[in-house]
Amino acid sequence: MSKILVIAEGKDGVLRNVSFEAIAAAKQIDHDAEIVGVVLGKEQLEEQAEQLVHYGADRVIVVQHEELKAYTSEGYGQAVLSIISEEAPDGIVMGHTSIGKDLTPKIATKLDTGLVSDVIEIQQNEGRTEFIRPIYSGKAFERKTITDGITFVTIRPNNIAALEPDTSRNGEITTKDIDIKNIRTIVKEVVRKASEGVDLSEAKVVVAGGRGVKSEGGFKELYELADVLGAAVGASRGACDAGYCDYSLQIGQTGKVVTPDLYIAVGISGAIQHLAGMSHSKVIVAINKDPESNIFAVADYGIVGDLFEVLPLLVEEFKAL
Ligand code: FAD
Numbered sequence: 105m106s107k108i109l110v111i112a113e114g115k116d117g118v119l120r121n122v123s124f125e126a127i128a129a130a131k132q133i134d135h136d137a138e139i140v141g142v143v144l145g146k147e148q149l150e151e152q153a154e155q156l157v158h159y160g161a162d163r164v165i166v167v168q169h170e171e172l173k174a175y176t177s178e179g180y181g182q183a184v185l186s187i188i189s190e191e192a193p194d195g196i197v198m199g200h201t202s203i204g205k206d207l208t209p210k211i212a213t214k215l216d217t218g219l220v221s222d223v224i225e226i227q228q229n230e231g232r233t234e235f236i237r238p239i240y241s242g243k244a245f246e247r248k249t250i251t252d253g254i255t256f257v258t259i260r261p262n263n264i265a266a267l268e269p270d271t272s273r274n275g276e277i278t279t280k281d282i283d284i285k286n287i288r289t290i291v292k293e294v295v296r297k298a299s300e301g302v303d304l305s306e307a308k309v310v311v312a313g314g315r316g317v318k319s320e321g322g323f324k325e326l327y328e329l330a331d332v333l334g335a336a337v338g339a340s341r342g343a344c345d346a347g348y349c350d351y352s353l354q355i356g357q358t359g360k361v362v363t364p365d366l367y368i369a370v371g372i373s374g375a376i377q378h379l380a381g382m383s384h385s386k387v388i389v390a391i392n393k394d395p396e397s398n399i400f401a402v403a404d405y406g407i408v409g410d411l412f413e414v415l416p417l418l419v420e421e422f423k424a425l
Pocket residue numbers: 313314315316317339340341342343354355356357358359360370371372373374375376377378381391392393394397409410411412
């Protein structure tokens with residue numbers, strides 16, 4: 105039986121959904137594998153460990169350390185490498201998040217192994233596990249097979265569905281002491297911007313505004329719609345460059361990649377660099393006054409009209425539901 109490590113990731117004491125999706129991905133790689141969850145942090149991680157078991161982990165290793173209070177690649181790297189050397193897993197799965205993107209290549213380098221990143225689908229084909237990932241800003245897909253070494257992958261959030269949690273599941277939870285030292289990075293302060301509400305990269309619904317929104321005040325209307333829908337607010341680079349919102353909201357080639365169930369593009373033209381970050385959303389709705397706008401080429405539903413007239417109507421209708 106193979107063994108797959110799933111490196112979980114939390115934020116403000118709560119596990120990110122991609123941690124559960126990573127367990128489902130590990131099962132898709134090898135249904136019979138022993139799934140070993142890894143939870144890292146400073147304190148109060150027991151609940152997170154139990155959650156991993158409910159979502160399908162067979163056992164969980166918890167590492168609590170002062171140096172793991174905030175993410176640093178050195179601290180997390182030392183902890184994960186120590187677990188890998190003890191457990192000798194056949195596979196490792198982590199979310200393709202900011203932390204996953206920073207940590208996994210470093211670990212792969214230390215292990216002298218390959219890494220298949222940003223996987224959106226896993227298929228079994230004639231006895232081989234194939235990993236499907238977008239390339240060229242989402243214009244094409246490649247299938248990768250790992251022929252030797254550790255099966256090391258990161259998965260894009262919101263693409264591989266997590267299993268239904270089963271609170272009756274039991275699994276062994278062990279706490280491991282790891283000597284983390286020589287950390288040269290000191291996290292002095294974590295400054296949060298635009299962090300209210302729903303996390304953009306994991307949101308099921310995203311309302312994104314572009315240069316057509318015309319001002320910071322215009323974004324308030326987007327937030328109103330987002331509030332009604334329980335959505336996160338995103339933006340095009342055009343809107344960020346114009347100063348209407350913070351760059352942390354930028355979606356696209358040089359911003360965040362999102363795959364929500366519903367993406368509402370408001371006053372966004374649909375430049376290729378923007379599409380790279382959202383074109384795999386399950387349903388796309390575009391609101392634009394220009395019927396020739398490129399965004400309509402990827403939209404499932406289009407509203408041709410002035411966004412300042414359409415948005416209040418949508419808010420009113422959704423509130424009435
Ligand atoms: P515009 O192209 O100006 O479109 C505004 C739209 O609003 C128009 O379609 C217009 O018809 C509509 N509109 C105006 N008024 C109204 C109204 N009242 N009601 C309804 N509709 C209205 N862009 C990204 O988004 N993300 C990236 O990550 C990114 N990375 C880039 C990387 C590189 C290397 C480069 C060169 C560019 C990148 N860009 C990125 C920029 C990209 O090329 C576009 O310039 C940008 O996406 C345009 O933003 P926009 O659609 O908001 O603005």
